[in-house]
Amino acid sequence: MPPWAQTAFLLLLSNVFMPFAWYAHLRDLRDRPLWMAIAVSWGIAFFEYCLQVPANRIGAGQFEIGQLKVMQEIITMVVFIVFATTYMRRPFSMDLVYATLCLVAAAYFVFRGGGRASTLPDAPEAGP
Numbered sequence: 001m002p003p004w005a006q007t008a009f010l011l012l013l014s015n016v017f018m019p020f021a022w023y024a025h026l027r028d029l030r031d032r033p034l035w036m037a038i039a040v041s042w043g044i045a046f047f048e049y050c051l052q053v054p055a056n057r058i059g060a061g062q063f064e065i066g067q068l069k070v071m072q073e074i075i076t077m078v079v080f081i082v083f084a085t086t087y088m089r090r091p092f093s094m095d096l097v098y099a100t101l102c103l104v105a106a107a108y109f110v111f112r113g114g115g116r117a118s119t120l121p122d123a124p125e126a127g128p
């Protein structure tokens with residue numbers, strides 16, 4: 001699989017976890033203490049990061065950082081629309097579709113120049 005496709009695929013998978021980490025507690029843990037909702041959310045988010053970090057590392061060799069961000073936001077919105085309507089049982093909202101289309105317009109601007117992946121600065125060396 002080409003690196004651009006690996007990046008998109010890992011971002012898609014990672015974004016399946018995030019709505020559960022951020023919003024599922026509103027449905028499933030309402031009667032539980034806040035600390036429990038936080039702990040469960042962090043546990044779910046861990047798996048999101050296990051996919052997000054490699055996606056960004058792979059993608060940094062293919063895309064500008066702004067392109068990665070906009071791509072991730074579009075994927076987030078598409079996944080969120082599915083999550084909100086199926087898992088959270090919210091009515092479908094064209095406003096979410098319009099918001100996603102605004103992000104697609106943003107993608108036009110960050111991708112229109114072609115953009116090449118820039119080398120990110122090296123991390124400073126750890127001190128003694």
